[in-house]
Amino acid sequence: MMGADNMEAKEVIRLEHIGKSYYIGKQEVPVLTDINLVIAKGDFVSIMGPSGAGKSTLMNILGCLDRPTRGSYILNGKEVANQTDDELAYTRNREIGFVFQSFNLLPKLSALDNVILPMIYGNVFRNERVERATKMLEMVGLGNRINHMPAEMSGGQRQRVAIARALVNDPSIIMADEPTGNLDSKSTREVMEIFSHLYSMGKTIILVTHEDDVASYASRHVILSDGHISQDFRGALS
């Protein structure tokens, strides 16, 4: 019982009755209907489901890139469902680290400068930035490539730069949207091992994927279908 209480106290994300609809003309098209989800600090959650089930929309809402049409989203004890654009930008900068399928590194910046970018928007002191960015790149195993441009790196290396960038502001959650979608199996394994390592360090990770073997790295699986959660379980995927 003690453990459950601790879990309650350390919840990072609480979604209550979240709904999201798009409008085509005056026609309402519901994408998410009544999502209720609590994610505890230090958990590794995969979100799966067939395409069109609303994975990306849920991801955007969880990542504070988009606001829900209705419902409440409490992130680290703070309601973010009604935040303004600038407040959301601030929240993204402090609370969320993104890892995208297509890496989304800025091609004109070196690995180091890409990792420094969130700290510029986060008002981190200049002399602290390089130190922190270098440390992050070393942690993902790219300590010898900090001055390489993205074009000079393999997909796996680029994704590791992106992970370093996601971690550098020490966010509450790491959002990984199909992080291995563009990678070969070897790089996939390397990247997923970094996520496992982060999980073991106590980071909260949310992973959107449609590949079972990638999802199997996670400890909890949330499966969406038709805009609502159809399954939510721990342990091995059936």
Next chain:
Amino acid sequence: MTNIYIESVRMAWSSIVSNKLRSLLTMLGIIIGVSAVIALVSFGYGVRSDVESNISSLGSNQITIIPGSDNGPGARGAAGSMQSLTYKDYEAIKLLPNIDLVAPLVSKSYTVVNGNKNWQTTVYGATDEYMEISDLTLQSGRYWTDEEYNKRSRVAIIGQTVATNLFGDESPVGQKIRINNQPFTVIGLLTAKGYSFMDQDDRIFCPFTTVQERLLGITYVNSIVVSSENDDALSQIQTDVTNLLRTRHRISAKDDDDFTVRNSQELLETMESTTQTLTIFLGCIAAISLLVGGIGIMNIMLVSVTERTREIGVRKALGATYHMIIVQFLIESVTVSVAGGLIGILVGCGIAKLIPLVTSMTTVISPLPVIGSFLFSVIIGLVFGIYPARKAARLNPIDALHYE
């Protein structure tokens, strides 16, 4: 805390440097605009200072009286076509107050001959006073004597252009020339005066008496020139001369003058306002090219926003606010236009310095167009940067991230 403006400048700068060609093309419009403004306005000022120095070299404290045009029934004749000014008028004007020097003048264009060479030039019949008013000095030879003046001797003082065309490199003094088939002795060569409105060295001066009676065979004069040491007295003299001549020519109050009085001060003012208009006109043309350059910046910035949609999405996902994106893009366009402006100033000043070396025109670089066009280019960067910057800053991060 760090300053997001400093960061934006750094980011804008690295974006400019990493897209050198795009930045240069963007700057090109501003460079051309700014340099055109500076070069053209310097050229305008150059024309103006030329005109001013020309007029003051003619003497800025002069009044010229010429006969009016025939005002009778039928066609109105050209100015100066009447024969209403006489030597007696000259003698009467001489007695007016405030006047330093007065000189009558007659002139006509003749073909002047030396052996097998001939040259079309204007022969003036002048007095010693005229030589003094016009500040004509001799390079070699001598002026005519009073005796030669009174005896209507056929002696001539010639300008440099005439000398070159009739004598080549030979010294003309002491040589004979023929004007209107009459033999004249060259007694002097004028110091070169250069151009002001016309070639000031393409002239021949002979004694007034000789030209009026021996060459022209007339009794009237073509003009009377009055000078005064005192610039302020010029308009008073102008009034006095007008009244005197109206009385002498018995012109009733309702009739027009049969002569024209020209004040060189007025001429200077007229020319100044003309060249001012020219300068403004040139400046306007150049300003239009500056404006077109600004629109060029807007085009490139808009293209750049579209091209960098994904980058903007990434920046927003990483926590860039509307404000930070707009500042970055604005600083980018302002930096490009400021850099373009500075290069434009260098190019414009270079062209303005080059024109006098290649052509006979002068240019005057003044601070106003330099500062003005530079500020204008900064403002253009701001104004034409705002729309693309707003467009970039308002992009929805989700759409921007998925933009291909």
